[in-house]
Amino acid sequence: MTGEPSPASAGKRTTLNARVERLFDHATDTRSLFLSLASGKHLRFIPGQFISITIPLGDETRSRPYSIASDPENRGPFEICFNRVEGGRGVAWLFERRVGDTFDFSGPFGAFTIDRAPEAELCFIAEGTAIAPIRPMLKRALASSPAPKIHLIYAAPDHEHILYAAELNALARTADFSYETAIKPPEQIYDALFALAQARWVTRDANRTRHFYICGVGKGVIRLRDLLRGAGYERRSVHYEQW
Ligand SMILES: Cc1cc2nc3c(=O)[nH]c(=O)nc-3n(C[C@H](O)[C@H](O)[C@H](O)COP(=O)(O)OP(=O)(O)OC[C@H]3O[C@@H](n4cnc5c(N)ncnc54)[C@H](O)[C@@H]3O)c2cc1C
Missing domain, CATH: 3.40.50.80 (Nucleotide-binding domain of ferredoxin-NADP reductase (FNR) module)
Known part of the structure; x- marks a missing residue:
């Protein structure tokens, strides 16, 4: 659809803004965030791609990739899923995000994808x-x-x-x-x-x-x-x- 961030724009480091719509805890150390674009548009991506989240930590700003866990066909919020890492300050910041919070990211990126399935097992x-x-x-x-x-x-x-x-x-x-x-x-x-x-x-x-x-x-x-x-x-x- 015209104007939507698309897989074709991968590689162009356009900054997008995401809003946390919902969160779901799979386990005490594993969470999914369901995100929408603040622009109201739909994020287009190829199955397997990731987004790169800008994580402001005060003393440094990190950029960390998180894979998109939902299907591109799903027109609702897209999902990322992550777990706590020992000493992992970036993901600790992500765990502090609440419904309604917004943050910047770029993407989608990545070539670890399946667009059309190969005709093989x-x-x-x-x-x-x-x-x-x-x-x-x-x-x-x-x-x-x-x-x-x-x-x-x-x-x-x-x-x-x-x-x-x-x-x-x-x-x-x-x-x-x-x-x-x-x-x-x-x-x-x-x-x-x-x-x-x-x-x-x-x-x-x-x-x-x-x-x-x-x-x-x-x-x-x-x-x-x-x-x-x-x-x-x-x-x-x-x-x-x-x-
Ligand atoms: C292409 C790509 C996609 C990714 N997608 C996801 C994702 O969907 N969900 C997710 O949880 N993480 C994902 N990661 C890892 C994520 O980007 C961060 O590296 C992770 O959250 C730790 O970041 P940090 O800044 O908190 O800690 P850092 O201090 O940067 O990392 C500390 C250590 O944790 C290791 N590590 C990275 N990820 C994990 C993990 N999940 N569990 C245990 N140890 C880990 C790293 O190898 C590193 O040695 C992805 C990484 C890449 C390269």
Whole structure:
């Protein structure tokens, strides 16, 4: 629609202003904010993209990316979802935002996206809040015709941090989508994801046509990427976003 901030404007650092319409606590340390543009326009984005939020801390101004967890087709407020981080002053500021508050951001940005689903089996790997960019990608892929076969491996320290579980369960009942969770202490999460990915997609068969989307925090993401590329999957078929 004319005049709307669009995916095409990604890269142009236009500052936009967001208003907090609603907040939802998934757990004591994990929250979603539902945001509208102060201009009243609708934010256009590609599933998987993020916004870059300007965080004024007094002694410094930070810019931190947060993935858009809702679908572009949803005409209501868009959603970001985040968790507390030890010593993380930027996200602590975000937790202090209340309904009616406004803040600046730029974007949408990012190439870790699915606009049109590839005609191949799709495999998603995520931990905790890193389901945020994958949620709209998954839904975009499921809405394509024909929808590819889709599998998600999702890890968290406990069931409370498996976000959107009811939605994922509902999708798994109706579509060619399956998912499995790994509940592990934080220090074992990437070992668990690695073992599952290896068992499902490396040692089980010789199929190397799958496409992967991996999102999470730290070096474990790179280990997963290297496992899959090293096993013979095409480099460009293994997408990842490391926080
Ligand atoms: C493309 C992109 C998209 C992102 N989307 C999200 C999102 O949707 N939700 C979200 O919660 N975060 C997201 N992040 C991380 C976020 O931008 C911040 O890095 C995070 O909130 C910590 O910022 P801070 O300023 O509070 O702490 P900092 O002092 O900047 O960070 C401290 C440490 O926390 C680590 N870290 C970053 N994110 C997390 C996390 N979620 N959990 C645990 N440790 C973390 C960093 O690697 C860093 O080592 C994203 C990062 C990138 C690069």
